[in-house]
Amino acid sequence: MVKWTEEERCTIREVWEKVDVDEIGPQILTRVHIVYPWRETYFGTFGDIFTNTSILNNPKVAHHGKVVLRSIDKAVRIMDRIQETHAALSRLHYECVDPDNFKLLGDCITISIACKLKEALNPQVQAVWQKFLCAVVEAMNSQNK
Amino acid sequence: MTFGSAKDKEVVKAFWTKLAPKADDVGADALSRMLVVYPQTKTYFAHWKDLSPGSAPVKKHGKTIMGGVADAVGKIDDLTAGLLDLSELHAFTLRVDPANFKILSHNILVVLAIVFPNEFTPEVHVALDKFLGALSRALAEKYR
Numbered sequence: 545m546v547k548w549t550e551e552e553r554c555t556i557r558e559v560w561e562k563v564d565v566d567e568i569g570p571q572i573l574t575r576v577h578i579v580y581p582w583r584e585t586y587f588g589t590f591g592d593i594f595t596n597t598s599i600l601n602n603p604k605v606a607h608h609g610k611v612v613l614r615s616i617d618k619a620v621r622i623m624d625r626i627q628e629t630h631a632a633l634s635r636l637h638y639e640c641v642d643p644d645n646f647k648l649l650g651d652c653i654t655i656s657i658a659c660k661l662k663e664a665l666n667p668q669v670q671a672v673w674q675k676f677l678c679a680v681v682e683a684m685n686s687q688n689k
Numbered sequence: 690m691t692f693g694s695a696k697d698k699e700v701v702k703a704f705w706t707k708l709a710p711k712a713d714d715v716g717a718d719a720l721s722r723m724l725v726v727y728p729q730t731k732t733y734f735a736h737w738k739d740l741s742p743g744s745a746p747v748k749k750h751g752k753t754i755m756g757g758v759a760d761a762v763g764k765i766d767d768l769t770a771g772l773l774d775l776s777e778l779h780a781f782t783l784r785v786d787p788a789n790f791k792i793l794s795h796n797i798l799v800v801l802a803i804v805f806p807n808e809f810t811p812e813v814h815v816a817l818d819k820f821l822g823a824l825s826r827a828l829a830e831k832y833r
Contacts, residue, residue: 578811
């Protein structure tokens with residue numbers, strides 16, 4: 545289980561307070577689909593996600609972005625039980641999604657948040673935020689073992 | 690090492706003209722972040738007096754790194770040949786684990802997102818990610 549200092553908890557919550565799930569969620573998934581297009585494999589039911597224009601305009605991509613961020617919101621609120629609260633999600637993904645993709649998604653989340661927070665995401669804040677994302681990624685891979 | 694399509698190269702070169710005036714600051718910030726967020730990378734800089742973000746050695750080396758990236762942009766049509774000397778330096782003298790190239794690349798991308806929040810679109814992101822990946826593979830060419 546990951547241990548958090550009080551300062552780390554504050555830092556993560558301060559970052560998260562600046563994130564509008566409905567605004568940033570679609571941006572993150574759009575970025576993931578454009579930067580890592582092989583993820584198309586996992587989204588066969590999303591319709592046209594084969595060009596940048598179609599990805600940018602795809603409502604299912606936008607919706608899934610919000611779904612992903614709502615699960616991150618849960619992790620922020622229950623930081624001490626991320627593995628437990630994400631066990632069901634991990635089981636849902638484990639036989640169909642290559643685990644490396646969660647790290648790629650994490651990188652895109654950090655970059656999208658960097659666009660929003662700009663200098664407020666200083667090195668120390670980035671370190672804590674990425675520690676948090678590692679915990680979420682580990683939780684998403686927990687049912688693979 | 691061939692990199693990307695004609696469009697990818699065009700995107701990288703166009704973005705570089707925006708980035709070039711701020712390259713030194715971008716390099717210093719990316720290196721600062723790497724040392725803080727991935728503390729295991731400090732091992733390569735144990736001889737520096739000060740590894741804190743924005744310190745003099747960090748700024749100087751950030752500038753050196755971005756000088757290398759600028760060189761790579763100029764040699765984008767054949768990164769392997771263009772970066773041979775740098776690859777030998779990293780493989781035989783500096784002995785940097787090539788896994789760290791990806792770590793530094795990630796931090797460069799984070800800084801670009803911060804400094805250019807509107808211009809660092811997904812299309813620019815993918816072209817730069819591919820370019821930094823190709824640059825990293827060219828740097829690792831002489832390792833084995």
